[in-house]
Amino acid sequence: MLNKLNISQSKKKLIVYIVLAVVTFAVFWQVNQYEFINLDDTLYVTENSHIQSGITLEGFRWAFSTRYADLWNPLVWLSFMLDYQLYGLNASGYHVTNLILHIMSTLLLFWLFCRMTGAVWKSAFVAALFALHPLHVESVAWIAERKDVLSAFFWMLTLCLYVYYTEKPVIRRYLLVLFSFALALMSKPMVVTLPIIMILLDYWPLKRFESQKGNLVLWQLKEKIPFFVLSAALAIVTIYAPPDNLPHKLIPLEARIANAPVAFVTYLEKTFWPHDMAIFYPFSVQIPLWQILGATLLILAISAAVIVMAKRLPYLFVGWLWFAITLLPVIGIIQLSAYSMADHYHYLPSVGIAIMLAWGIPSLIKSEEIRKNLLFPTGIIFLTIMALLSWNQCGYWKNSIKLFNHALRVTKNNTMVNNLLGSALFKKGKIGEAIDHYNKAILIAPDYIYAYGNRGKAYAKLGQYQRAIEDYTRAISLKTDYAEGYYTRGTAYGKLLGQYKLSLDDFNEAIRLKPDYIDAYNNRGIVYTKLGMYQKATDDFNEAIHLKPDYADAYNNRAVVYLTQGDSVSGCPDAQKACDLGNCAALKAANAKGLCR
Numbered sequence: 001m002l003n004k005l006n007i008s009q010s011k012k013k014l015i016v017y018i019v020l021a022v023v024t025f026a027v028f029w030q031v032n033q034y035e036f037i038n039l040d041d042t043l044y045v046t047e048n049s050h051i052q053s054g055i056t057l058e059g060f061r062w063a064f065s066t067r068y069a070d071l072w073n074p075l076v077w078l079s080f081m082l083d084y085q086l087y088g089l090n091a092s093g094y095h096v097t098n099l100i101l102h103i104m105s106t107l108l109l110f111w112l113f114c115r116m117t118g119a120v121w122k123s124a125f126v127a128a129l130f131a132l133h134p135l136h137v138e139s140v141a142w143i144a145e146r147k148d149v150l151s152a153f154f155w156m157l158t159l160c161l162y163v164y165y166t167e168k169p170v171i172r173r174y175l176l177v178l179f180s181f182a183l184a185l186m187s188k189p190m191v192v193t194l195p196i197i198m199i200l201l202d203y204w205p206l207k208r209f210e211s212q213k214g215n216l217v218l219w220q221l222k223e224k225i226p227f228f229v230l231s232a233a234l235a236i237v238t239i240y241a242p243p244d245n246l247p248h249k250l251i252p253l254e255a256r257i258a259n260a261p262v263a264f265v266t267y268l269e270k271t272f273w274p275h276d277m278a279i280f281y282p283f284s285v286q287i288p289l290w291q292i293l294g295a296t297l298l299i300l301a302i303s304a305a306v307i308v309m310a311k312r313l314p315y316l317f318v319g320w321l322w323f324a325i326t327l328l329p330v331i332g333i334i335q336l337s338a339y340s341m342a343d344h345y346h347y348l349p350s351v352g353i354a355i356m357l358a359w360g361i362p363s364l365i366k367s368e369e370i371r372k373n374l375l376f377p378t379g380i381i382f383l384t385i386m387a388l389l390s391w392n393q394c395g396y397w398k399n400s401i402k403l404f405n406h407a408l409r410v411t412k413n414n415t416m417v418n419n420l421l422g423s424a425l426f427k428k429g430k431i432g433e434a435i436d437h438y439n440k441a442i443l444i445a446p447d448y449i450y451a452y453g454n455r456g457k458a459y460a461k462l463g464q465y466q467r468a469i470e471d472y473t474r475a476i477s478l479k480t481d482y483a484e485g486y487y488t489r490g491t492a493y494g495k496l497l498g499q500y501k502l503s504l505d506d507f508n509e510a511i512r513l514k515p516d517y518i519d520a521y522n523n524r525g526i527v528y529t530k531l532g533m534y535q536k537a538t539d540d541f542n543e544a545i546h547l548k549p550d551y552a553d554a555y556n557n558r559a560v561v562y563l564t565q566g567d568s569v570s571g572c573p574d575a576q577k578a579c580d581l582g583n584c585a586a587l588k589a590a591n592a593k594g595l596c597r
Contacts, residue, residue, distance in 0.1 A: 013114060016124045017107055024103050024131040027391050031095040031141045035399045038423050039279065040144035043069050045080055046089060049518060049547045054085040070336065072237050075186045076147045094143045101149035102140045106131040108156035109351065115163050116205045122358040125379055129354040134274040134389040136350070138343040141397035142279070147188040148344050154184035155191050155348060162198055166206055178226055185230055189238045190348070193325050195227035200321055204314035239334060251335055255285040260331045261295035262287055263341040267327060270346070271353050274389055276410035279403055280417050283340040299324075315359035322352030338416070400424035415445040423454055426461070434458050449475040453485050460492050468492045483513035487520045494527050503527050518547045522554050529561055537561050552581035559586040563595060572596035 007015075036046050045051050050062050055078070063077035079097070087093025106127050113123035130136070139148040158180040165173035184191040199220055202208040212219055270277070302320060310317040326349040330336065339345075365371045396406040404421035408414055422437035435458045441451035456471030472489035476482055490506030493499040507524035511517050525540030541558035544551055556578035562571030563586065575587040575596055590596035 036091045044144045051080045105152045125358045126354040132387045134393045135343045135346040137393040139347045151188035192231035200318045265295040278407035281340045319352045319355035323349045415441045419451045449478040465492045483510045486510040552583035556583040556586045
């Protein structure tokens with residue numbers, strides 16, 4: 001073992017840094033070859049015109065002013081804009097960014113505990129478990145979870161700067177901590193609990209409570225008030241400010257309260273036995289009473305035990321509260337999504353359990369010789385198993401079809417995943433299989449609007465426009481502000497001769513509900529073209545191109561309008577631009593007529 005080789009402390013740390021980086025890189029590097037996932041990746045990147053404008057002044061303004069996707073996290077939007085600037089829509093680059101942030105957070109976590117405790121191997125274990133735990137694959141492999149890895153990086157950086165500040169409490173260092181915390185808040189609201197974690201670290205291992213005289217509460221309040229003010233401000237924005245869209249229905253409060261202790265214990269269970277991991281765990285409104293009571297009693301029993309042992313075993317107290325407190329904002333009582341729980345919510349809380357293991361298990365073994373000979377190889381074996389499980393779990397994230405098929409195997413009655421798998425199959429041209437999964441989703445939840453909307457698209461693709469319209473109408477009846485429902489029904493009406501008035505009405509409503517609906521502008525322009533209303537058609541294509549400058553279909557359709565009116569001066573450049581972007585229909589038609597040679 002390294003302890004017997006008389007290696008200096010600084011070299012041990014260097015070895016740990018290198019091993020942590022290399023092993024984490026090796027376990028997760030396969031994501032470099034993976035695709036975007038059609039859950040949230042579309043919302044955050046592939047169908048987000050703001051992201052696809054790259055880094056611009058308008059992009060900065062939008063990032064800091066929007067609550068798109070229900071959250072205020074401007075740094076996430078800016079990071080995606082930068083990725084788009086560098087990689088376009090090549091998913092590989094986005095995956096690599098997530099992985100780099102994960103590795104950096106891991107190294108900062110090791111520095112943090114090593115600096116506070118001087119315990120190299122225990123700190124290494126904490127960092128390694130964070131880096132290699134299978135439940136954290138979701139945070140790294142899912143591009144849309146950039147908010148997780150980005151907020152974790154600033155979380156770790158804030159705590160490192162805080163330790164730096166406690167070593168020499170001067171205003172310059174304090175302001176650095178506050179600034180880093182503000183960046184963490186701008187990455188994900190879940191980090192609002194960070195000021196409480198600072199207080200826990202003050203208790204152990206920094207032991208600042210022992211060095212302070214006088215009123216400890218007043219001292220803590222004075223030092224932490226700016227942090228709590230920032231947390232409170234973001235909490236108010238997150239809870240009370242109306243979101244731009246709400247893709248999930250409200251779950252009854254009593255069901256959320258019942259789910260909370262069961263989810264809490266399930267996170268704890270999966271920490272030690274990571275199994276049946278899925279991208280989406282459906283919410284159950286009928287949880288057995290014994291599960292609720294049993295989970296609640298277990299939480300209370302562990303909490304009471306660590307409080308009783310707080311003075312003798314402070315690391316158990318701090319570790320347990322780290323886990324519980326950081327999990328509290330996402331436990332589901334305040335509904336932020338339709339998840340009953342989510343693997344990515346385990347990302348930061350897991351550090352608390354790692355602390356309890358790293359310092360708690362050695363305290364149970366009185367013999368120093370046994371500790372040296374047993375714990376190191378046991379820890380290596382445990383982490384190796386975690387690494388192998390993570391590597392295997394990464395494999396499911398290769399593409400949407402593989403990911404959702406796996407989720408259906410490990411969960412039951414999963415309406416949302418059936419719908420998502422249907423969409424993934426639809427994109428691959430497997431229309432029949434897609435309709436089968438939409439039918440399953442509707443069978444489980446007859447009021448699930450998105451399955452009706454997507455099944456309608458599938459019927460439209462098969463040319464069964466009347467059946468498509470029936471599904472769209474059903475979806476709209478369930479959600480009257482369903483912009484996509486109006487858009488897709490409008491598209492179906494546009495395919496039926498003589499239904500153009502109904503088509504325009506639906507496109508108008510879709511655009512009213514969603515003013516930046518690029519495809520709705522394009523398709524309304526097509527209907528205007530069919531009606532000979534060329535100026536209105538041109539205006540719609542102009543707007544679509546303004547929102548998405550590389551929109552091939554809009555250039556192609558605008559070229560058709562110009563050329564139909566005999567304006568080859570305007571039409572030919574548009575046709576050429578559309579062809580350069582991948583749609584050569586207008587250019588080929590014009591060339592055949594000798595218009596754009």
